[in-house]
Amino acid sequence: xxxxxxxxxxxxxxxxxxxxxxxxxxVGIVFxxxxxxxxxxxxxxxxxxxxxxxxxVPSAWLAYMAFILTAIGSxxxxxxxxxxxxxxxxxxxxxxxLFCALALVxxxxxxxxxxxxxxxxxxxxxxxxxxxxxxxxGYLALRHVDGDPTQRSKRAAIVGxxxxxxxxxVRMSVVWWSNRTLHxxxxxxxxxxxxxxxxxxxxxxxxxxxxxxxxxxxxxxFRIAWLENETEQRGLExxxxxxxxxxxxxxxxALGAAEVRP
Amino acid sequence: MNxxxxxxxxWALVFGSIAVYAVRLVQRGRMLTRRVPSQRxxxxxxxxxx
Numbered sequence: 001x002x003x004x005x006x007x008x009x010x011x012x013x014x015x016x017x018x019x020x021x022x023x024x025x026x027v028g029i030v031f032x033x034x035x036x037x038x039x040x041x042x043x044x045x046x047x048x049x050x051x052x053x054x055x056x057v058p059s060a061w062l063a064y065m066a067f068i069l070t071a072i073g074s075x076x077x078x079x080x081x082x083x084x085x086x087x088x089x090x091x092x093x094x095x096x097x098l099f100c101a102l103a104l105v106x107x108x109x110x111x112x113x114x115x116x117x118x119x120x121x122x123x124x125x126x127x128x129x130x131x132x133x134x135x136x137x138g139y140l141a142l143r144h145v146d147g148d149p150t151q152r153s154k155r156a157a158i159v160g161x162x163x164x165x166x167x168x169x170v171r172m173s174v175v176w177w178s179n180r181t182l183h184x185x186x187x188x189x190x191x192x193x194x195x196x197x198x199x200x201x202x203x204x205x206x207x208x209x210x211x212x213x214x215x216x217x218x219x220x221x222f223r224i225a226w227l228e229n230e231t232e233q234r235g236l237e238x239x240x241x242x243x244x245x246x247x248x249x250x251x252x253x254a255l256g257a258a259e260v261r262p
Numbered sequence: 263m264n265x266x267x268x269x270x271x272x273w274a275l276v277f278g279s280i281a282v283y284a285v286r287l288v289q290r291g292r293m294l295t296r297r298v299p300s301q302r303x304x305x306x307x308x309x310x311x312x
Contacts, residue, residue, distance in 0.1 A: 013292075102279055105275060226304065227297070
């Protein structure tokens with residue numbers, strides 16, 4: 001692993017790896033549009049509205065993946081006390097929040113023409129997903145609270161782990177509270193699928209593209225977090241130096257005054 | 263195509279948000295790399311970078 005010090009000409013957080021991932025994501029998104037909007041057939045039950053699934057499910061998948069990584073990063077931070085893991089957890093949570101919100105909004109847009117409503121407060125899947133989103137918004141807010149950075153990271157890591165406990169609840173909500181949700185059960189399982197071949201291709205392709213996109217976003221967001229951490233550290237060091245020099249000047253003046261006094 | 267408005271709104275919202283977030287990530291990265299001295303910029307490259 002080389003540092004940017006060795007490649008000082010670079011003035012951004014991109015690297016060969018991120019450029020490859022970014023390129024693959026862009027090409028993947030173009031094909032996702034072609035497969036999802038043109039090549040795949042309409043559904044026998046919901047017609048063309050099935051095409052919302054090709055962005056809704058990958059968004060939810062990416063959110064789960066990001067929150068699980070946040071939990072891993074949080075656990076590793078509490079175990080190793082490593083800033084690296086703390087920053088991975090924070091970077092992943094921010095991406096997770098974005099995609100969890102997108103999953104909720106696209107679900108809502110899908111719900112209006114299929115269920116006749118954008119939102120239903122009693123719905124188990126909708127409400128547990130909203131709680132999951134709010135927990136990670138809280139996690140991100142906690143990371144921005146002023147104070148000792150180690151204490152802040154420790155508290156955030158504990159919240160990151162607790163919030164992850166809600167992921168299986170969201171996943172299983174359609175089974176545990178099946179009479180209290182409009183949401184369908186899993187469309188694709190390892191044993192069976194209710195989708196046409198091309199619909200399944202569109203869905204799995206979307207999941208693959210979003211996984212690559214997640215890797216690209218995570219690398220950039222982690223590097224930003226690292227640089228922000230360095231800026232904060234430098235700020236603290238600078239403040240300490242200034243404080244020490246102020247104390248030295250004061251001590252010097254006091255000594256000078258004592259010498260002048262008869 | 264039935265529900266065209268909902269389909270377009272969903273796809274536009276998802277990829278619009280991704281585009282805005284991606285641009286913000288790149289811009290924040292550029293701004294921060296100027297602030298941090300080169301010797302303190304770790305984890306900025308992947309193995310095999312020229």
